Amino acid sequence: KAGVTQTPRYLIKTRGQQVTLSCSPISGHRSVSWYQQTPGQGLQFLFEYFSETQRNKGNFPGRFSGRQFSNSRSEMNVSTLELGDSALYLCASSSTRYGYTFGSGTRLTVV
Amino acid sequence: LAKTTQPISMDSYEGQEVNITCSHNNIATNDYITWYQQFPSQGPRFIIQGYKTKVTNEVASLFIPADRKSSTLSLPRVSLSDTAVYYCLVGDRNYGGSQGNLIFGKGTKLSVKP
Numbered sequence: 001k002a003g004v005t006q007t008p009r010y011l012i013k014t015r016g017q018q019v020t021l022s023c024s025p026i027s028g029h030r031s032v033s034w035y036q037q038t039p040g041q042g043l044q045f046l047f048e049y050f051s052e053t054q055r056n057k058g059n060f061p062g063r064f065s066g067r068q069f070s071n072s073r074s075e076m077n078v079s080t081l082e083l084g085d086s087a088l089y090l091c092a093s094s095s096t097r098y099g100y101t102f103g104s105g106t107r108l109t110v111v
Numbered sequence: 112l113a114k115t116t117q118p119i120s121m122d123s124y125e126g127q128e129v130n131i132t133c134s135h136n137n138i139a140t141n142d143y144i145t146w147y148q149q150f151p152s153q154g155p156r157f158i159i160q161g162y163k164t165k166v167t168n169e170v171a172s173l174f175i176p177a178d179r180k181s182s183t184l185s186l187p188r189v190s191l192s193d194t195a196v197y198y199c200l201v202g203d204r205n206y207g208g209s210q211g212n213l214i215f216g217k218g219t220k221l222s223v224k225p
Contacts, residue, residue: 033213035213035215042215042216043213044215045213090155092213099157099160100147100155100213101157102153102154102155102156103154104154105154107152
């Protein structure tokens with residue numbers, strides 16, 4: 001069974017640009033959540049989608065947004081990138097037996 | 112969700128048993144205790160989950176005392192490949208139907224030496 005797939009794996013963007021990251025959950029999983037990981041702040045929850053609806057949101061500015069499609073695939077968008085947005089962005093889908101399954105992440109570098 | 116406290120780092124040698132203790136003094140009645148393992152530049156990976164007493168799987172054991180205010184992850188006979196960050200989380204069991212919001216602490220960085 002395929003795991004959680006995140007694309008791209010690496011990304012370099014310039015300040016002020018916007019970026020879109022993609023996450024394909026495990027087949028059959030309807031919940032997708034996003035996390036940001038930085039050395040200073042650790043793993044922080046961004047938002048969670050369930051059946052195309054945002055069900056929960058973390059404490060991040062409105063520049064961070066997301067959506068979920070009918071096939072449960074999810075995207076997150078960051079607009080007007082700042083240097084501090086450089087991080088590993090992780091997506092997770094939920095399992096009925098093993099809790100959360102995370103993808104390998106997208107490493108975003110803002111220059 | 113309950114806040115957790117773990118040691119920042121631990122060192123061990125190959126073949127030893129490693130015990131990582133997590134404190135969660137304000138754990139709620141419905142909360143479960145879940146441990147994740149994370150290697151650099153990868154997402155966290157589920158290790159084990161429990162509610163009370165002892166849980167064992169092919170990877171680790173989880174010991175939870177009666178008051179549930181702490182828990183201990185036990186890794187038997189560690190190898191170099193067990194070098195990683197280990198996170199203790201408490202919260203809803205959340206197997207896909209309820210709110211999805213994992214709160215990660217700083218975790219414990221385990222270094223296994225030859």
